[in-house]
Amino acid sequence: MADPGFNTGSCPCINSSVILYDRKNCETENGTPGVWVDNFKKSENWTDVNSRACYPITFGSDKCDTHDMQADPRCSSSEGNIPGYCMESFCYVDKKKCKLSPEFFFPSDLFGSRLYYSYSKCNSTVDDWKVFFSTNALENLNLEAIIPEILDPYRYKISGSDELSDYYDDSIPWRGWQIDYFNTVAETSNIKTVTYTHRSKGSDKQFPNSKWTSAAYDVGAGISCIAVSNFWITTERLNMTMMTVPITIEKLHLFIRKPGFKPETYFDNLLKVFKPFDSKLWYFILFLIVLISILGIFFANERGSEQIIWRKIQRLKKEKVSTLHRCWMFLKIAVNVLLHTLINVMSSSMPSNLHNSFAQKFLNAGSAFFVLIMISAYTANLAAFLTSSISKRMNYVKDMDSAISRGYRICVPSALESEFRGIFSNANFVFRDGSKKLVQAFDDGDCEGIIYSLPDLLGIDETMELFCDRNLIMVGNPVLEIPVGFPVCSELAAGISYWISEAKKQGISYESYDEKARPPKVCNFEISNKLERNEMDGLTINDLALPILVVIIFAILAIF
Numbered sequence: 001m002a003d004p005g006f007n008t009g010s011c012p013c014i015n016s017s018v019i020l021y022d023r024k025n026c027e028t029e030n031g032t033p034g035v036w037v038d039n040f041k042k043s044e045n046w047t048d049v050n051s052r053a054c055y056p057i058t059f060g061s062d063k064c065d066t067h068d069m070q071a072d073p074r075c076s077s078s079e080g081n082i083p084g085y086c087m088e089s090f091c092y093v094d095k096k097k098c099k100l101s102p103e104f105f106f107p108s109d110l111f112g113s114r115l116y117y118s119y120s121k122c123n124s125t126v127d128d129w130k131v132f133f134s135t136n137a138l139e140n141l142n143l144e145a146i147i148p149e150i151l152d153p154y155r156y157k158i159s160g161s162d163e164l165s166d167y168y169d170d171s172i173p174w175r176g177w178q179i180d181y182f183n184t185v186a187e188t189s190n191i192k193t194v195t196y197t198h199r200s201k202g203s204d205k206q207f208p209n210s211k212w213t214s215a216a217y218d219v220g221a222g223i224s225c226i227a228v229s230n231f232w233i234t235t236e237r238l239n240m241t242m243m244t245v246p247i248t249i250e251k252l253h254l255f256i257r258k259p260g261f262k263p264e265t266y267f268d269n270l271l272k273v274f275k276p277f278d279s280k281l282w283y284f285i286l287f288l289i290v291l292i293s294i295l296g297i298f299f300a301n302e303r304g305s306e307q308i309i310w311r312k313i314q315r316l317k318k319e320k321v322s323t324l325h326r327c328w329m330f331l332k333i334a335v336n337v338l339l340h341t342l343i344n345v346m347s348s349s350m351p352s353n354l355h356n357s358f359a360q361k362f363l364n365a366g367s368a369f370f371v372l373i374m375i376s377a378y379t380a381n382l383a384a385f386l387t388s389s390i391s392k393r394m395n396y397v398k399d400m401d402s403a404i405s406r407g408y409r410i411c412v413p414s415a416l417e418s419e420f421r422g423i424f425s426n427a428n429f430v431f432r433d434g435s436k437k438l439v440q441a442f443d444d445g446d447c448e449g450i451i452y453s454l455p456d457l458l459g460i461d462e463t464m465e466l467f468c469d470r471n472l473i474m475v476g477n478p479v480l481e482i483p484v485g486f487p488v489c490s491e492l493a494a495g496i497s498y499w500i501s502e503a504k505k506q507g508i509s510y511e512s513y514d515e516k517a518r519p520p521k522v523c524n525f526e527i528s529n530k531l532e533r534n535e536m537d538g539l540t541i542n543d544l545a546l547p548i549l550v551v552i553i554f555a556i557l558a559i560f
Helices: 017-023 126-137 164-167 177-188 199-206 213-223 266-274 279-299 306-320 323-346 358-386 400-405 414-423 436-441 454-459 461-469 488-507 510-517 541-559
Strands: 033-037 052-058 091-092 106-108 112-118 143-148 193-198 248-257 409-413 428-432 448-454 474-484
Touching: 017 033, 017 112, 052 409, 091 323, 106 428, 126 279, 126 488, 143 177, 164 358, 177 193, 177 488, 177 510, 199 213, 248 400, 248 510, 266 358, 279 323, 279 358, 323 358, 409 436, 414 474, 428 436, 436 448, 436 461, 448 474, 454 461, 454 510
Parallel strands: 143 193, 409 428, 409 448
Antiparallel strands: 033 052, 091 112, 106 112, 248 448, 248 474
């Protein structure tokens, strides 16, 4: 829709007959020169799919108008059900001038890129025309789709024969959730029927490393107009044929063998009691205890809780002793006060005496509040740390970058060779087709890691078992996120993409079919850095190793 604030005259309508005159090859019913518009189906009742309509060379000229009503056979249908675009105004416009205007304009879908039309110039919308033009090629179409291979539950056949002969036997119907998904999309569209077939053996010979690339090649060669499966949209395939709008995005991860654990040492057990707080908090607590002890000495008086300390200090002041002896005695008093404060903190109590100095009472009140919160927080977290294992995984590859830096050989699906060589130019890759060949290369020692699609892994029992049996787990973030679509011939690409998008608006999505069909997870593919003990397990002597050791050491010191 044009913005009233702009001058729509800056994108003027033109006289199209100047361009179409040299192409005139028919006469309209009024006897005026015209141009044939080929491959134009008027309605589903027409049997001649290749029928034509003669458009006057003045079609779309000079002014905004409902030009289709005057030339398009669909817009004069006696059936009364005319397309929405018939009622929209447009005209052919001057390309150079329109580029300097705010209007939307497009190359002609009927006469080629020498003519450009605009609906927004005429305060109309192009949407109805674009939908019609993109989907018209699908009208009542009997569509044949290539399936790259049998893979249960995605795509499969039920018969008593072997899988290979079944694949090439088109008389056996295809089943599977990918077939169901595409059939449902087709049912929402104007496609008449969909049948499924196999890829050609010639394309297999041309691309022996990827059945999917073989199928895409067949579409590009015109053997069929679409292939249905989860096709990664790769550079190689885009050079062969067009692809539909993406139906999903697949995330590929690096999988390595699950690393072992370092054994838990006696020293690890000793340190468990410190785990509820981090090192900075412990240092701060120690600083506060020292500070409280020093202030306690200064605030002591003859009748308060620290009266013994006060008397010792006063006696020491009166004694005539050497400076060294005086320092030694002060040090003993300081250590005594420090131990006393430490005991009070650990026992969650601060000394209280009515005769304490006012400063001492303030100090004890603040200290008591801090101790209350500290002990509560420490106790609440201690049990969890005492009963958990702090064993850590051995040093292992944590992502793609570390795998490359260590010189790992990494197995990658063959279809993604150009993508991975382009992104990771310094990596050591081994390319194989399919999960079985990738795993076999891993078993043979050809590679230490495998790049694989997580949706494909979780969607197939057999693949999950292959990875689980080898203790393969994914590490790091996705290595690559790649769009998935259907290879499609150029004349159907816009139409099928439109119906895929429309189906998604109705809740018909590729992802929903995928999730419903997924089998139960066989094992966990994510790594954990801790081995957790059963929460109902009781504490052991090892769990309390440090407190026991401290009691023994202090008892020995007390004896001596």
